[in-house]
Amino acid sequence: MNDLPLRDQTGLPDNGRVFPVKDISLRVLEGEHPFHRAEKEAAEENWEREIAANPALFNGDLVFQNRLTFRDNVVEGEAFVVPYSTFMWWRRQPQDHVRGGYHAFCFPVIISSDDALIAVKMGAHTANAGQVYFAAGSLDRSDIVDGQCDLTGNMRREVLEETGLDLNEAVLEGGLFGSYRNRRLTILQRYRFDRPADELLERIAAHMLVDEEKEIAGAVAIRSPDPNVHPYNAAMPPVLEWFFTGKG
Numbered sequence: 001m002n003d004l005p006l007r008d009q010t011g012l013p014d015n016g017r018v019f020p021v022k023d024i025s026l027r028v029l030e031g032e033h034p035f036h037r038a039e040k041e042a043a044e045e046n047w048e049r050e051i052a053a054n055p056a057l058f059n060g061d062l063v064f065q066n067r068l069t070f071r072d073n074v075v076e077g078e079a080f081v082v083p084y085s086t087f088m089w090w091r092r093q094p095q096d097h098v099r100g101g102y103h104a105f106c107f108p109v110i111i112s113s114d115d116a117l118i119a120v121k122m123g124a125h126t127a128n129a130g131q132v133y134f135a136a137g138s139l140d141r142s143d144i145v146d147g148q149c150d151l152t153g154n155m156r157r158e159v160l161e162e163t164g165l166d167l168n169e170a171v172l173e174g175g176l177f178g179s180y181r182n183r184r185l186t187i188l189q190r191y192r193f194d195r196p197a198d199e200l201l202e203r204i205a206a207h208m209l210v211d212e213e214k215e216i217a218g219a220v221a222i223r224s225p226d227p228n229v230h231p232y233n234a235a236m237p238p239v240l241e242w243f244f245t246g247k248g
Contacts, residue, residue, distance in 0.1 A: 010068040010069055010070055010102070010180070011069055011070040011071060012068065012070040012075075012178070012180040012185065013180060014180055014181055014182075015181065016179055016180070016181040016237075016238040017179065017238055017242075018177050018178070018179045018188065018238055018239060018241075018242035019177065019178055019179070020073060020175065020176075020177055021073055021074070021075055021175070021176040021177055021178045021187075022072070022073040022074050022175070022176075023073075023074045023075070023176070024074070024075040024076075024077075024151060024176060024178075024187060025074070025075070025076050025077070025148065026063070026065070026075075026076075026077040026078075026079060026104060026139075026148065026149035026151075027076075027077065027078050027079065027147055027148055027149075028063055028078075028079050028080065028081065028144050028147055028148070028149060029066075029078055029079065029080055030080075031080060032080060033064055033066055033079075033080035033082050033086070033101060034066060034100065034101075035064070035066075035082075035086065035090060035100035035101045036064075036080070036082045036083070036086045038100070039086065039089060039090075039100070040086070042089055043083070043085050043086045043088070043089035043090075044085060046085070046088065046089040046092060047059060047085035047088065047089070050085070050088055054125065054127070054129075056125035056126075057084075057088075057127060058084065059083055059084050059085050060083075060084050060140060061081050061082065061083060061084065061140050061141050062081070062082055062083070062084050062086075062087050062138045062139070062140055063079045063080075063081055063104075063138070063139035063140060063141070063143065063144070063149060064079055064080060064081075064082045064086065064087055064090075064101050064102075064103065065077045065078070065079045065101060065102035065103065065104050065185075066078055066079060066080060066101060066102075067102075068102045068104065068185060075178060075185070075187075077102070077104060079104075079139075079149070081140075081141055081144075087103070087138070088127070090103075091103070099183070101183070102183045102184070102185060103138070103183065103184045103185070104139065104149075104184075104185040104187060105136060105137075105138050105139065105184075105185070105186060105187065106136055106139070106151050106154050106155045106158075106186075106187045106188075106189070107133070107134045107136055107186050107187065107188050107189075107235065107239065108134055108135065108136065108155040108156075108158070108159055108167060108189055108191055109134060109188055109189065109190045109191065109239065109243065110134060110135070110159070110165070110170070110191050110193065110200070111173065111190060111191065111192040111193065112192075112193055112195060112196055112197040112199075112200055112221065113192070113193065113194050113195055113196050114196045114197055115223075116196075116197035116221040116222060116223050117134075117221070117222040117223075117240070117243060118134075118163075118165075118197060118200050118201070118204075118219060118220075118221060118222075119132050119133055119134050119135070119219065119220055119222055119230075119236075120132070120133070120134070120135050120162055120163065120204070120216040120218070120219050120220075121216060121217045121218045121219070121220065121230070121231075122215065122216060122217065123214055123215055123216055123217045124217065125214075126215055128233060130217075130231055131231055131232065131233040132220060132230040132231055132232050132233065132236065133232065133233035133235065133236050134236075135158055135159045135162040135163050135165075135216070136155070136158050136159075137154070137157075137158040137161075137162075139151075139154055142157070143157075151187060151189075152189075155167060155189060156168065161211075161213065161215070162211075162213075162215050162216050163203075163204045163207055163216070163219065164203060164204060164206070164207025164211070165193070165200065165203060165204065165207075167191050169193065170191035170192055170193045171191070171192050171194075172189065172190070172191065173190040173191070173192045174190055176188065176189055177189075177242075179235065179238050179239060179242075181238075184235065186235045186239070188239065197221035198221075200219075200221075201219050201220075201221060204216075204219040205218075205219070222240065224240075224244065225237075225240040225241050225243070225244040225245055226240075227240065
């Protein structure tokens with residue numbers, strides 16, 4: 001991977017703490033991502049191992065960042081569309097040595113009227129089996145509008161598909177936020193529903209009965225910043241601390 005960047009020079013605070021963001025612009029370029037070009041054969045070999053262990057995985061496409069910068073509270077990025085297999089190989093690299101790309105994804109922070117956070121537990125056949133985090137999915141080709149990533153559209157689609165909840169029924173609470181560590185950028189937007197947690201969980205349970213994809217194994221209401229209450233995805237603890245204690 002001699003043509004890949006060796007150091008993180010994004011300007012993003014690389015400590016996982018949540019920080020405010022004025023604006024985000026993620027462009028998607030034509031062509032091959034340098035990491036995909038350099039690691040194509042290794043990624044394909046790894047994919048054979050991945051699907052042998054979990055045949056339900058699907059090698060679709062994913063928007064994978066090649067460049068991220070953070071100046072004056074604005075995030076800008078340039079990305080390419082890569083096969084999911086390339087991303088799976090990238091994330092297999094040791095976290096303290098990950099290089100060659102950045103994974104930017106959205107977390108719609110769903111808040112109930114009684115101030116609980118609503119998250120989902122991923123199904124056993126998914127790439128993040130058993131992990132608890134907000135209903136979300138990586139940016140893909142369907143999220144590209146006029147050469148830019150449609151972050152709001154991605155969040156609405158993923159939440160609707162996984163939970164049956166419509167973010168158009170919620171009220172946006174505040175602006176955008178970010179959390180960054182190990183070349184992974186979590187983009188945060190808070191959505192407050194005028195319904196208590198129990199009612200939202202009932203609606204999600206009803207959706208699960210008719211959902212053909214069965215991506216999630218259930219939903220939970222989170223009322224504590226304790227990172228040990230559930231088997232959280234690594235991106236979740238900083239968000240819980242930020243929401244429940246006000247520490248950004």
